[in-house]
Amino acid sequence: MKPINIYALTRLSDPVRLSRLERQMSARKNHLKIKSWETEGLKRFSEKLCAVSEKTTELDYYYSFVMPKLGKEFDLLRISEDAIINIELKSGNVSDEAIRYQLQQNRYYLSTLSKTMYFYTYVSGTDRLVRLTGSGRLVAAEWEELCEQLLRQGTPYRGDIEDLFQEEKFLISPLTDPDRFLRQEYFLTFQQRDIKKQILKNVVAPTIQGFTGFPGTGKTILLYDIAMQLSHRDCVCVFHLGSHTPELEQLDQRLKRIDFYYCENGSIPQIQKKYQAILVDEGHRLNRSMLHTVLKLRDQWQVPVIISYDREDLLALSERAECGADILEALPDFLHYRLTNHIRRSSELSAFIRCIIRTGEAGANRNRSYPSVSVSYAGNLEETVRLLRICQNEGYTYIRNSAVSSTADADTLSEMTTEISDAACKEFAAVVMLLDDSFFYDAQGYLCQKNTAAAHTAAVSDDPVSHSAVRNLFHGLSRAKERIAIVVSENLPVFDTLLSFMH
DSSP states (O other), rough: OEEEEEHHTTTTTOOHHHHHHHHHOOOOOOOOOOOHHHHHHHHHHHHHHHHHGGGGGGGGEEEEEEOOOTOOEEEEEEBBSSSSEEEEESSSOOOOOHHHHHHHHHHHHHHGSSSSEEEHHHHHTTEEEEETTHHHHHHEEEEEEEHHHHHHHHHOOOOOOOOOOGGGTTHHHHHHHOOHHHHOOOOOHHHOOOOHHHHHHHHTOOOOEEESSSSTSSSSHHHHHHHHTTTTTEEEEEOOOOOOOOHHHHHHHHOOOOEEEETTTTTTTOSSSSOOOOOSSGGGGGGGHHHHHHHHHHHHOOOOOEEOOOOOOTOOOGGGOOOOOHHTTSSEEEEHHHHHHHOOOHHHHHHHHHHHHHHTTOOTTTSSSOOOHHHEEEEEEEEEHHHHHHHHHHTTTEEOOOOOGGGTOOTOOOOOEEGGGGGOOOOOEEEEEEEEEEEETTSSBBETTTTTHHHHHHHHOOOOGGGOOHHHHHHHHHHEEEEEEEEEEEEEHHHHHHHHHHO
């Protein structure tokens, strides 16, 4: 999306024509729906500037830009090498508090660009111009002042504004980048913030609440953000059911009012002190005994419980052992919310994962292309190891599926190998995983594993999520942010199926 000249744009008054012209000027992907009052407000703003200085008619702005993934919208932005000027447009009466809140939110989101920032709001209905001060106060502004700032701003950026807002700048995982989390250099989407608001409104003893969503929807960052907020008042504890990682130890050491407990071997550890809230990460790993312990502590301490967990509705029933999601949602007093917006993965990778798990999945587009996905075929174990090594040399992290026997002899691979149990809550730029001859597609199009019951029995872990190769594949691929590679070993039917929907 490119900046446009709003004076030239507003020589039209018809919203339909104006929308078509705006798309042509900005190279926006879709038509922008512009209402008549917006057209009038934009025209009035342009003419107010022109009345002070005709030179302002030559200025370009990014108009109605929406930040990728987060959905945050800005009416007008001018961006130069050292400064940002943001102007919001209102038509009718709006309270000063509402204006101030919006401008402060804009400052929060634009801070990732590390530039000097100026924030204004023009209310066309009352012909009022205000600005946000550095201390966060709202004060009256003069048009001469705004014109001077606009005209003395350095050479404006004219490229695609989305290039300035790459998602790694504002979407993080606490367990992948704990330093940025601790510095609070992250943002929540509007959906995450809405769920957070609902949960905090209901944080009274002894409620039990939770939120779910497919991998990549931002459950972990939301849970840890809620923990941070609750810890401002009281000490809280987090039961972590994923892997025991150095990053989690770093958070445990530096967050003095949040205590982390590692839940290993399918049990909750003994707790020696009382907390004012209990939070559970990776709640789909809960078994009935663990949930009983959590509820017992809740009733004993009379505190709220908040849980993040995955749902595995894409998987075949035969691949879904009873897990925490089913147990939680069966509780009569359990309040739950659902995250639907993928913020970590691209829509391309999300569609591919849906297709590979179930080829007939309604939300999976079999006719789209997958330029960020590669598939290769190995005819024996030696070729399998060689292909996995090639992927690692190209920057892929190999996530080893503990329920796939073919990985047992692949010990010659590089250090870029991660066990499926250690991949939970983490994210990787590129992921490669293996499908061996134990996989097949059933009559309904679900990916399944032969002798699933035997694989369950052979699993050494008490973690219910690790018992199914298909489940592990689903969670492992969901750790990828940018690229996915699949190595199919000695399984031509599955390989042919993958090629059929990739081309």
